[in-house]
Amino acid sequence: MKSDTKSIEDIKAIRKIMEESSRFLSLSGLSGIFAGVTAIAGALVAYFFILDNGSIHFDEYFKDLSPQVTFSIRWQLIADAAFVLVLSVLFSLYFSIKKSKRDGKNFWTPISKRLLINLLIPLVTGGVFVFVLLLQNNVQLIVPCFLIFYGLALVNAGKFTFGEVFYLGILEIITGLVSAFFQGWGIIFWIFGFGILHIIYGLAMYRKYEA
């Protein structure tokens, strides 16, 4: 019987080590909630301030304007999106480092490096591609591209962290593809994909793993 309990303990320890050494588990649900709120705030700023209460939208008229006229709008949108991105990333780093400290784990491990690389490859590709779209005044595909590439990045990174991240990625991809059909609804899809989905995900993760 003695060897029996030892075997059970051995197997438990093995499972735990395999899980902890191959997945980054310090990702905090709070990051998701915060990213969602920032994304919605960014969208509202875009709608009310940059797009003049929604009176500027992408249509035939906008398409016919010379690129010089729409230049400042495009740059303001870039700045807005970049600000949202940087803020979300900083806060998700902050919450994750805090969580890993609380759990007495290291933040910078081979796994968190792998997670980051796998997240960044699709994300940077998407960012550069969106930038090109913006320069060429192809504004209508920007939100779908953001959502699709972000979704692909999450699917890719999902292997190295909670499995839920993979499913969040799938939902982002679907949202992106659907939004490609509805031109002019970019802000709504942005709020849904980056705002509402993130908040739901963050709340669910927080309640499941941290509360």
Next chain:
Amino acid sequence: MKDLISNINKVFESRVRLGIMSVLMVNETYDFNSLKETLDLTDGNLASHLKALEEKGMIKVNKQFIGRKPNTSYSATETGFTEFRQHLKALETLIKEQ
């Protein structure tokens, strides 16, 4: 029953070695310092068990330089994979049998 016992591999008897093998089963390579932190061991303790596993041909050592710092990383060998899997299976059946 006899079969079962013979599959329990003496090389993996210690908790530390089980830990090392567990990490290397799910990660292609892992460096010394990260292993040390993951398993919460001292340098000497980890090094001696790594040495033993290496001598039995369960793991292989890759030494390289990152910048000017030496970096030693480890990965499981083909033998290591098979033997550890057998060992795990034996542990599991042992539990089920009783």
